[in-house]
Amino acid sequence: MKIFDFKMYTSGMNPGAQAPERKVRQPKPPKGGPVFRVLISLLITLVFGGIYFYLKLPALNIHNEGLYSFVILLCIVFSVCMILLQGFRSSSVREYVGYTRKKLAVPFVIVILSILVMVVGSIAGWVVFRAKAYSELMPMTTGDFAAEVSEIGWSQIPLLDENSSNNLANRKLGELSDLVSQFEVDDASAQINYQGNPVRVNYLNYSDFFKWWNNRGTGIPAYIRIDMRSQDVEVVRLEEGIKYSPSEYFNRNLLRHLRFQYPTLMFDDVNFEIDDEGTPYWIASVLTKRIGLFGGADINGAVLVNAVTGESQYYDIGDVPSWVDRVYSSDLIVNQYDYYGRYHNGFWNSIFGQKDCTETTDGFNYIAQDDDVWLYTGITSVTGDRGNIGFILVNQRTKEARYYSCAGAEEYSAASSAEGAVQQFSYKATFPLLLNISDQPTYFMALKDAAGLVKMYAMVNVQQYQIVATGNTVSDCQQKYHELLIENQILAEEEPETEPEVELLKTSGKIEEIRSANIDGNTIYYLRLEKGTVYYTVSAKEYPMAVILDVGDRVDISYVQSEETLVEAEELEIKK
Incomplete structure (x- = not known):
């Protein structure tokens, strides 16, 4: 029986006819070829x-x-x-x-x-395969600390760390009404040598976009220079403002200016320095990779950018001007030594045996030496003990590296020792500065109160960190430290200086003239012998018999050879 198809009936289609084929909808072709x-x-x-x-x-x-x-x-x-x-x-x-x-x-x-x-x-460039190459990134020589690091007097010790320097810079800027409302001090101050003195220089940034917009025509008018010895702060105003800096916008932004001039160079660190005439420069360290394609970061040159004019010049690492103090960054130096300390006996030794494996301590500081800035950091075992086996000094311009074997306290242990000496005040020590005091490697640090103000100074012997001297002034601290070295038989007790023997000449004769004068309450007699032109001085305090001398008395006088008219008598004898 044929079933009635209601859909076909209502659609008007013949029930016996075949359904039409369904057409596939084709998308419109895209415009253009x-x-x-x-x-x-x-x-x-x-x-x-x-x-x-x-x-x-x-x-x-x-x-x-x-x-x-x-x-x-x-x-x-x-x-x-x-x-x-x-x-x-x-x-x-x-x-x-x-x-x-x-x-x-x-x-x-x-x-x-x-x-x-x-x-x-x-x-x-994987260190597993190239451990030896990584360990050779920093050539290391062994040095003699007492012979190679100059002994420094108390008046030449850099007293300021980075935080104290930045606080002084901000305080100085706050005193200048024309600058403080428009600019702010950048905290990235660099320690450099300027005309033979260790100083820190801070550059200024625009406070915001609108302050840049208002001052972009004249640029940043000054930078701040701080003497680390005297703590004098000077705002150095420029005849023409700094036009290229990290706080500039668009094409005058320092990094963009560098990239457009040197599109293929990789830059590691950019530091603010001044040359010997005080002209501000940006020192851009040029990075290279020496191991594989991406490993073994090192420096092969630097680009010097005049911060005022934007003029720049590239120098190979051996040709960088001597006034430049910082080409190798602190982090790169520390990383390269860690490669040397861990991998100079191979990669697997650094994991399992760890024979002769060393690393840098947590922290570093700087030493001004030979008109260069040297990075200092302690060297300790990778096992993480609290002692140093030595320390290194690395020149931040040339990467000359010296290792000094000197077992002793690591920096934070020395700082704790200094804080313990004045624990009643709850002072906090700055990161130690390594100095040569009396031919002894010595940690020097400032002791600050809770407000960050320096209250005292401390010196701690590196090898015997229980020897701690503190003082309200640097000279007082150094004097006490020197006395402690003698007490602990590290230094020999100083013998009093003996005056060299001198040959005494003798003359005799009659007194032809006597004069006297009162000097500081003491009567001095001036005796001239007959046919003589020289006056021999005699103190009544030393020779009381001089008061009874008369013209015509015969005397013997001993004296030291001299070309002067007044000659002090060393011995006086009255003849009868």
């Missing part, structure tokens, strides 16, 4: 890449990991543009994916190659 889509995608990618480069400033250098990330990002932007412009042209997702993969084969290959280079380059 393949070349047009590629050109538009490339244009958008270039615009995006230009904006990204302007903001992020990646170095166009094969040793820069960021370059490969930049390339991958550009490929992704290009691919997205191509996908959006070509539209959905296939009857199924599978066909669409296959079609798209063919069109985007080039950016896909670039991404794969970039990832492959990053992986292979990282493995080539």
Whole structure:
């Protein structure tokens, strides 16, 4: 029996007729041809890449990991543009994916190659395989501390650490009404040698965008220089303001200025320094990778940028001017020594046996020596004990490194020892400064109260850190420290100086003239013998018989050879 089809009846279709074939809806073809889509995608990618480069400033250098990330990002932007412009042209997702993969084969290959280079380059510089190369980044020599580090007097000791220096700079800026409302002190002060004195220099930043906008024509008008010995703070005003700094915007921003002039160079650290005439410069350390593609960071030169004019010049590391004090950053020096200390006997030894494995202590300071700035840090065992086996000094301009064997307290133990000597005041010690005091490696530190004000000073012997001297002044502290070294038989007791023997001459004769004068309550007699021109001085306090001398008396006088008219008599004898 034939069943009645209600849908066919209502639709007017003949029940016996075959249903028409359903048409597949085809998408509209994209506007423009393949070349047009590629050109538009490339244009958008270039615009995006230009904006990204302007903001992020990646170095166009094969040793820069960021370059490969930049390339991958550009490929992704290009691919997205191509996908959006070509539209959905296939009857199924599978066909669409296959079609798209063919069109985007080039950016896909670039991404794969970039990832492959990053992986292979990282493995080539992996410390597991290249431990020896890492340990050789910092050549090390052994030195004699007493002979190579000059002994320093109390008047030449740098008294300020970075925090104290920054506090003084901020306080000085607060006294200047024309500057304090527009600028602020940057805390990244660098210790340098200026005309033979250790100083810290602080540069100023614009307080905000609007302060920059108001002052951009004249620039930053001054910097602050602080003498670390006398603690004098000077605001150095410039005839022409600083136009290139980290707080500038757009093309005068320091890092952007450097990148546009040197697009392929990698920069490690940028420091503010002044030359011998006081001209402000930015010292940009140029980074290189010596192990594999991305490993073994080191410095091979520096770019010096005049902070006022923006003029710059690149120097190889051996040609950097001698007034520059800081090319190798503290972190890079510490990292390179740690490579040396851990891996000079191989990588696996640093994990299992740890024979002769050392590392730097937590913290460092600086020493002014030979018109250069040397980084100081202690060396301790990797097992993490509380003692030093020695310390290193590294020149921050040349990377000349010296190791001094000197078992003793590490810096924080010495600081605790100094704080314990004045525990009733609850003072806190600054990070120790290593000095040569009486040919002894000595930690020097300031003791501050809760407000950060320096109240006392302390000296702690590196090898015997129970020897602690404190004083309200540096000279008092150094004198007490010297006495403690003698008491503990580290120094021999000083014998009183004996005057050298001198030959005495003798003369005899009659007194032809006597004169006298009262000097500071003491009567001095001046005797001239007959036919003589010299007056011999005699003190009545030393020779009471001189008061009864008369003209015509015969005397014997002993004296020291002299060309003067007045000669002091060493001995006087009256003849009858």
